[in-house]
Amino acid sequence: MKDLIVIGAGPAGLTAGLYAVRAGLDVSVYEKNVYGGQVTSTPEVENYPSVQKVSGFEFANNIYTQTVSQGVKMEFDEVLGIEDRGDHKIVKTSSGDVETRTVIIANGVERRKLGVKGEQEFTMKGVTYCATCDGAFFKGQDVAIVGGGNTALEDALDLSNTSSKVYLIHRGDHFTGQKVLQDAVIARENIEIISNSVVEEIAGDTNVKEIIVKSQIDGSTKSINVKGVFVAIGLIPNNGMFGDVIDLDKHGYIISDDSCKTNVEGVYVAGDCRTKFLRQIITAASDGAVASVQAVNYVNQNVVQY
Ligand SMILES: Cc1cc2nc3c(=O)[nH]c(=O)nc-3n(C[C@H](O)[C@H](O)[C@H](O)COP(=O)(O)OP(=O)(O)OC[C@H]3O[C@@H](n4cnc5c(N)ncnc54)[C@H](O)[C@@H]3O)c2cc1C
CATH class of the missing domain: 3.50.50.60 (FAD/NAD(P)-binding domain)
Structure with missing residues (x-):
């Protein structure tokens, strides 16, 4: 039984993994494609504080290396859905089912x-x-x-x-x-x-x-x-696979707020895939940290303060 499974290795998912592993959780991040998410498709990032100018690939590499070097396990595998079993969850992947105490959904969006x-x-x-x-x-x-x-x-x-x-x-x-x-x-x-x-x-x-x-x-x-x-013809969230368990809005985004909680206890959401005002690296990373601390608190059943 894992403590935490994170779905998606974009800025939100990797940040979530980083915070969770540093708080002592056994955490795996699942990625169906290449790590880094949408950032890898931009030539330059110039609006992330403290980073003057960096290519999308370099940005993705930096956050990936930082996360993995601190003990987060990466699984290059597609998540197909989740099941809520109360005190634990089943994450369905293309290579089988995995049991975990908590889940963070950070699967991003695609541009139309x-x-x-x-x-x-x-x-x-x-x-x-x-x-x-x-x-x-x-x-x-x-x-x-x-x-x-x-x-x-x-x-x-x-x-x-x-x-x-x-x-x-x-x-x-x-x-x-x-x-x-x-x-x-x-x-x-x-x-x-x-x-x-x-x-x-x-x-x-x-x-x-x-x-x-x-x-x-x-x-x-x-x-x-x-x-x-x-x-600018729209974003496509890909949350249909969670729709029988997790509440989605009419556009398909996971309903949440800055607490990053979903309607299911023990399942949290981070980044572009949730209802939010601004979809950027900085807000995705912020969500990753918040969702992670929620998961840590759930696993430990006490309040961790940073
Ligand atoms: C061209 C472009 C340029 C951009 N430039 C900037 C910029 O300069 N500054 C800025 O702040 N923001 C920029 N953005 C926006 C920024 O990239 C996003 O807001 C940010 O990446 C969102 O992070 P995320 O982790 O929520 O989602 P994503 O980056 O979308 O990552 C989600 C990850 O989840 C994976 N995934 C999806 N479904 C599954 C599944 N079922 N199983 C396993 N893995 C799955 C995906 O493959 C992906 O790697 C840009 C976006 C684009 C498209």
């Missing part, structure tokens, strides 16, 4: 993709899925944002402060984001709204140079020169 020609080829070469993270790399350049919800509108406003021109491309004839954001976007001089249109192709040489945009009305296409393409 456009699914167009050039998107994969130019990811990290101009195509990005996070304006908060990567906007600063496109200072003074022309960029495009794809999407029509709150995130796309907020990203357009943020990017218009630093980029020279922002093309906001959305497939409908009206935005789904808040009216106040829509009004601000319309009022901003360097944002050009291109409605009823989809991105058909992203092209370039070593980096993005242009996008081909197709009108949904008459099928005509045009080329727009941009250096960056920000895809």
